[in-house]
Amino acid sequence: MFELMFTSFPVLIRYWQLKKRGEALTVWNMKTAVFLWAVLAFTLFLIIFYFHPKTYASIVPFRTVSVVAQTSGPVTEIAVSNGQRVSVGDLLFRIEDSAQRAALRQAEAELRILDAKEAQAGDDRLVAQAQVDEIQAQLRKLEEQLADAQELAQRGLASQNSLLETETAVAAAQADLDAALAQLDLAEITVGEGILAERNAALAAIESAKTQLGFTEVRSFVDGTVTQLALSLGSPATTLVFSPAMVIIPDRVKDEPVRIVAGFHQVSRNVLYDQMPVEVACEPNANILFQNAIFPGRISSFQPAVATGQVTPDGQLLEAKRALERGTVQAFIELLHPEHEAEILDGAGCIVQAYSNDIHGFWGHLIGVTGVVKAGTDWKQKSHSFGAQLKNLILIIKQPLRKLKLTENSKFV
Numbered sequence: 001m002f003e004l005m006f007t008s009f010p011v012l013i014r015y016w017q018l019k020k021r022g023e024a025l026t027v028w029n030m031k032t033a034v035f036l037w038a039v040l041a042f043t044l045f046l047i048i049f050y051f052h053p054k055t056y057a058s059i060v061p062f063r064t065v066s067v068v069a070q071t072s073g074p075v076t077e078i079a080v081s082n083g084q085r086v087s088v089g090d091l092l093f094r095i096e097d098s099a100q101r102a103a104l105r106q107a108e109a110e111l112r113i114l115d116a117k118e119a120q121a122g123d124d125r126l127v128a129q130a131q132v133d134e135i136q137a138q139l140r141k142l143e144e145q146l147a148d149a150q151e152l153a154q155r156g157l158a159s160q161n162s163l164l165e166t167e168t169a170v171a172a173a174q175a176d177l178d179a180a181l182a183q184l185d186l187a188e189i190t191v192g193e194g195i196l197a198e199r200n201a202a203l204a205a206i207e208s209a210k211t212q213l214g215f216t217e218v219r220s221f222v223d224g225t226v227t228q229l230a231l232s233l234g235s236p237a238t239t240l241v242f243s244p245a246m247v248i249i250p251d252r253v254k255d256e257p258v259r260i261v262a263g264f265h266q267v268s269r270n271v272l273y274d275q276m277p278v279e280v281a282c283e284p285n286a287n288i289l290f291q292n293a294i295f296p297g298r299i300s301s302f303q304p305a306v307a308t309g310q311v312t313p314d315g316q317l318l319e320a321k322r323a324l325e326r327g328t329v330q331a332f333i334e335l336l337h338p339e340h341e342a343e344i345l346d347g348a349g350c351i352v353q354a355y356s357n358d359i360h361g362f363w364g365h366l367i368g369v370t371g372v373v374k375a376g377t378d379w380k381q382k383s384h385s386f387g388a389q390l391k392n393l394i395l396i397i398k399q400p401l402r403k404l405k406l407t408e409n410s411k412f413v
Contacts, residue, residue: 007040048370051356053268057328060282061261062252062346065222066244067092069237071100071215082229086220086248093245095237097216104209111202118199125188132180139173142166224250249346258341259300262352263328266306271356274299278333282350285343295340299354303330 014033018025077094080086218237229246231237237245252258260280264272276299285293308327311318333352335341355371358364 004041007037007044010036010040044370047367050267051271051359051367052354052371053264053271054351054353055262055264055328056349056351057263058280058333058350058352059261060258060344060346060348060350063250065224065248065250066241067218067220067246067248068241068244069095069215069218069239071095071212072237072239073097073099073216074234075231075237076233078229078231078233080226080229080246082227084226085224086226087223088220090220092218092220092226093231093237095216095218097213100209100213100216104206104213107202107205107209111199111206114198114202128180128183128186131183132177135173135177135180139170139177142170142173218245220248222248222250224248252341252346257334257338258344260297260333260335260344260350260352262331262333262350264331264354266326266329268354269329272299272302272329272331272354273358274301276354277357278352278354280333280335280350280352282344282348284345284348292340292343295335295344296337297333297335299331300334301332303332306330 010033011030014030015025018029023029073095075093076096079091079093086092225248227247227249228244231245262278278297278299279294280297281294285295287293306327306329308323308325331352335344355368357368357371359367
């Protein structure tokens, strides 16, 4: 380990002293140097692992869109396949729509009936208006007769009975006029408000029927790639959210940076800070030469709480013993160079190494330098892992060669 190598100078100095003096190399003569070596190594380990936290719990999160039908029925057409790219508005599949089309035809028929009813109501209004005009003409004539009768009665040329009959006729005509006006008002309300309300209801029913018919054609709302297509012709489409017909992986938003989520130990929260420099190494980018495998980045923000402490309404009381497995501090990381985002695979698992550089003064520079040791240690660990992968690859290549050699020897025998 690099830490032990960097702190081994007390032992080496003591060894040279004993060698120069010609004294024997014993445990007693080396006790102080070994103790000092252990103290320095422990201090260096503490500084490195505390001020330069690392985590393997890191992923590149991404969203998915579950495609769920808004109406049920057998599937009559599937317009996409697994791995196919789709755009907004592209048809995904169709559902049998005979019931929806019948409902639309019925709503349109109701509108046509309403049109005929509206024409009839218009005619009724004209008839009521004609009746009002006729009664008003009769009333004016009777009012003139009443005026003449009153004048004759004042002169003593007409009897009181004829005057009374004329007044009664005028009153009856006025009552007929009031009834005719009421009938005209009813006809106007029917045309102006009743028919209008029924027409709006009929139009709303048509729009609802068209909407239900549109639900039989399931289209994409995002640009992305289709995956986990579980439909087949004739299979019933379900409206359950937990049983999607397919899943679409949306394309990345151009103006939105790719954020990497990393979970650090809770002890590291004291040294983590905004804009802290980090290095990100994702497994899909790993290669033997370490080209385009490690990306520089910075911590953009933190989740304000640890997820394991979340309390939700439940019928059981919270038991603190269940929290023995400590949660992590969630940090959101953005890469320094946007061109690196295209090289990172969504959902990839990553290793995140953070480096403290916010401490000023001599000790701050000393702590910052120890980050080089941490990076070297990570490089050594990664080299070992890649070395093991290389050995496995060599063994896989050698296996068919060994079988070929054994076959040739058996033929020779």
